[in-house]
Amino acid sequence: IVSNLKLNNSFDLRFVPVLSIGKRYVSYLVEASTPESYVEAATSVVALKEVRKSIESTIVEIPLELKWKTKRLMNYRGFVSGGLRYSIDFESNAKKKAADDEVLVKLSQHDVLYTLGIGFEFYLPFSNKIAVEWRMGFGLRDILIHEPSPYTNGIDRMMQKNSLISITFE
Secondary structure (H helix, E strand, C coil): CCEEEECCCCEEEEECCEEEEEEEEEEEEEECCCCHHHHHHCCCCCCEEEEEEEEEEEEEEEEEEEEEECCCECCEEEEEEEEEEEEEECCCCCCCCCCCCCCCCCECCEEEEEEEEEEEEEEECCCEEEEEEEEEEEECCCCECCCCCCCCCCCCCCCCEEEEEEEEEC
16 A cells, blocks of 8 residues: 655655564573583583574554655656654564463564665656665664563663665556
8 A cells, every 4th residue: 555645746745554574583692501510520611502582573564754756867766765653563472471481572562663765766658667665664662571581681672673675566
């Protein structure tokens, strides 16, 4: 769904919702359990192992962006865009209770991001165009839900950063 309000020849106000399905990873170094004979032989050595926690996400972003376009040169035009996005994660585990043997890293369901993008439009015959854009999003809120856990105590804050390459056919 692409909604575009042309303000003048150079500026557009745009609404282009995004659906993202992905997975995030958080890695930790923890002390590994070692056999007693190993510990007695080398008491000053601590063995570490990596624990990797995956967090699945299905995110819908609702944007409001301003797009500045250059003058059209033959069938090409460059543009820069920026704005705000409201993000909601439908697979958020913010309200989930962990089982006894399970460790959860809980992330908030809601976030607000500011976005910056750069791209080019290629005009085709019959009033069609293809736009290629590289967009970056930067979260404004801490999405980590801080709970007393060894997995969240060491994290000061967790903010979203994303990069997107989009191809739009209009």
